[in-house]
Amino acid sequence: MARKGLFLALRLVSVLSVGPRYTIRSVLTRFSSRLETLPTWTETFDQFRKLDIFLNYDYGAPTGTLELKMHQNAQVEKRSRGRPQVRSDEETRSVIIDAANDQFKKAGYASASIHAIAQTAGVSTKTLYRLFPAKADLFSDVISTKISRYFLGLDSQSLSGLSLQEGLERLLAAYGRLTLSSETIIITRLVLSESDRFPEIASVFYEQAIKRTSKAMEDWLTRQVELKAVRLDDVPLATGMLRGMMAMEPQRAVMLGQVSDISDDEIIARARACAHLFVDGCIRGK
Template sequence: MVEIQIIEKRSRGRPQLRCDDDTRAVILEAAKAQFLENGYAAANISAIAQAAGVSTKTLYRLFPAKTDLFSSIISSKIGEFLLCLDDSVLAAMELEEGLRRILTSYGVLTLSQETIGITRLVLGESDRFQEIANTFYETAIVGTNAIMEKWLMAQCDKGLIKLEDPRTATGMLRGMMIMEPQRATMLGQQESPTRDEIRARAKICARLFLGGCRA
C-alpha cells in the first residue's frame, strides 16, 4: 500500500507534456526574441530551443529550417491582423467606420515596435538571405494589400466608391497610413505611435481617401 501511494505521488508530480501547437507557439516567441536581438544570420537554433524549453530535435521536428521559423512568425502576425477584420463585423459598419477599422488594424500591425524591428531585419539582411525578403514581401506586403483591396472592391460593387484601379489605390492608401510614421520610427526620430495616435491617423486618412473616391 505504501509503495502504491509513493508511485501515485510521483506520477502526479510529473510535468504535463505540451501539445505540438502550444510548443510551436513557445518556440516562435523564443525565435522572435532571437531574431530581434541578434538578427537573422546570428540567431542561434540551440539558443532558441533552450529558451523555449525544448530539445533541438523537437524544434527541428516542428520547424525543419530557420526559414520556417521566420515565415511562421510573419504568418502569425498577419493572422493577428485578420482576426481584427471579421467580414461580418465589417459588413455591418458604415463605409467610413469600416475603413477606419481596417486602417487602425493595419497601423497597429505595421507600426508596432516588434514589426518595425522585423522590417529592419529584412532590409538589413535580405541581400544575403533572399528567402526572408521573399517571405516578408509575399506574406506581409502582398497579403495585407490583398485583404484591403478585396474590401475596397466590395465597396465599389456596392456603388459606394469609384476606383479606376483598386490595386493601385490600395497601395496609396497603405502608404498614406503608415509611410511617414514608419520611416520616422525606423530612423530613430520618434517612438512607435500609440494606439490612440494610430486611431487618429486612421480617421484622417479614411476621410481624405473617401473624399476623393466616394460615389
C-alpha cells in the same frame, strides 16, 4: 523430472531474452560451476528451481507465468523510452514561435541561434527541426503569426455592419498598429539589413507581410465596389495609396530615429483622417 528441468531451462532462456537487467552470460557464469558438477536431473532441477526464484526475486515480481513477466517487462520498456508528450504540436509550435520572435529581435536573422530558441521554448532541437525544417520556415511563421494577431476579427462579416467610413477606419487602424509597432519596425530593419545575404527572408517578408495585408484591404475595397459604395477603376492601385498614406511617413520617422514610437491615439487619428480623405475623394469621383 527431466521434463521439468527442460521446461525451466527453456523458461530461463525466454526470461533472459526479455529481461532488462541480466544477460544469459552473466547469469550462467554465476551458476555454471555448480551446474557442471550436478550428476542427476534431480539436482539439476533443484538448481534451476533456485535460479527461477532468483530471477523472479530480482525482477521484483512473484513467481508466475512467462507471459505475465514478458508483458510486465514490455510495459516497463515502453514507458522508459523518452518523456511523455505533455502538449500538442500546435501548442509547441506557438511556444517555439514566441521564442524565435525574441531571438530574431535580439540577435538578427544570421546570428539567431536555433539551440537558444529550442532551449527558451523548452524543447529539443530535434523537435524544433521536426516542426520547422529550416530557419526560414521559422521566420515565416513568426511573420505570419504577427500578421494574423493584428488582423484577427477583421473579416468581411465583422466589417459588414459598419459604414464605409467606419469600416475603412478600422481596417487602417489595424494596419497602422501592425506596421508601426516596435516589433515590426525591428523586423523591418532586420529584413532590410540582411536580405542581401539571405534573400529568402525578403521573400518571406514580402509574401507574409506586404501581400497579406494588401490582400485584406483589396478584398474589402472590392466588396465596396460590388456594393456600389465607391467607384474604383484599379483596386490594387487604390490599396497601395491607402497603405502609403497611412504608414509611410510615420514609419520612416521611427526607423530613422526621429521619433521613438507612434502612440495608439496618433494611429487612430491618422486612420480617421486617411479614411475621410479617401472616402471623400471616392464619393466626389462617383
